[in-house]
Amino acid sequence: MSTGPEPLIIVVEDEEHLATGLVFNLQAEGYRTHHESDGDSALAWLLAAPQEGPEAPAAILLDCMLPGTDGFAIVRALRAAKRFVPVLLLTARSRTEDILEGLEAGADDYLPKPFDLNILLVRLKTLLRRTAWQTEATAIVDPSPPDEYAFDHHLIRFDALELIAPHGTTHLTLMEADLLRYLTDREGKIVPRKEILEQVWRVHEDTDTRAIDNFIVRLRRYIETDPGNPVHLLTVRGVGYKFVA
Structure with missing residues (x-):
């Protein structure tokens, strides 16, 4: 039985080879994808995207270091606009202060580069599962x-x-x-x-x-x-x- 379109995952990554690999593997897992390669275009797209329905982003895989607006600023802008789509930061900067800056900005999780694809997929599924729980909690009476x-x-x-x-x-x-x-x-x-x-x-x-x-x-x-x-x-x-x- 069909349950509707698969989740739409937004990949914001300027390294072409990494973005191509992420998009390929996400689609192989059954997700739909949309890719942006610079911060300014990504932020504009995300702010214009619907917040509900099949074309609403289900999660964002967001590189911290981007041309134009960086990942930290993108998260802050989304949260300031009351857009709470889950964000998984992809960071090549391993200093604790940098990781905490991303979490303080409003990201939901982070993954240092280079990362294992299987770990990324598990982290993504965890974020999507939490979103599903939130939706169910408001839709049904849980005993x-x-x-x-x-x-x-x-x-x-x-x-x-x-x-x-x-x-x-x-x-x-x-x-x-x-x-x-x-x-x-x-x-x-x-x-x-x-x-x-x-x-x-x-x-x-x-x-x-x-x-x-x-x-x-x-x-x-x-x-x-x-x-x-x-x-x-x-x-x-x-x-x-x-x-x-």
Whole structure:
């Protein structure tokens, strides 16, 4: 029985040989594809694309370093325009600060170059599966317990990637939701920065980094009444962070 068109995957990559290989293998997996080779054209195309229906992008494979607008700026522009299509960053820059810049911009996942094709396909399927879960969560009544965490008039819906607060609802990226889950699971305990980097974002560094602080600042805007004086997402100076419900 037909279930409609296969997901449309957008490949934004300026290296011709890599883009050709990605498009070929994605189509071999049954996906439809659209390719853009520079940042300016890609951003214009993505902002004009429909957000619903068979021609809406299902996911974006986005190179960080592009002619014109770079991948980080593209993600920021999409999120600012309230377009939350999943983004998998492809980065040749392996520094932790660069990876975190992409996640802070609003990307859902990242993959350093060179990468294994099978790993890329698994990461892509994971993003598409999360999107399908979100759609199903709003369309049907699920008898299983909701994947939620409530605190101080806030509700984190991990299954729907949403944070519901008195001032409104915020769409979370996969990485934001994963970080909030990690912290809320350890409510009241100090979580070192290095642990977050390794366990949440799979970044392995020999030394600690403060690049993650910028990411925490954004999360505070979501959950704190006064982000400058947080009461839930606390910094433990010189160590890491602690979530207090």
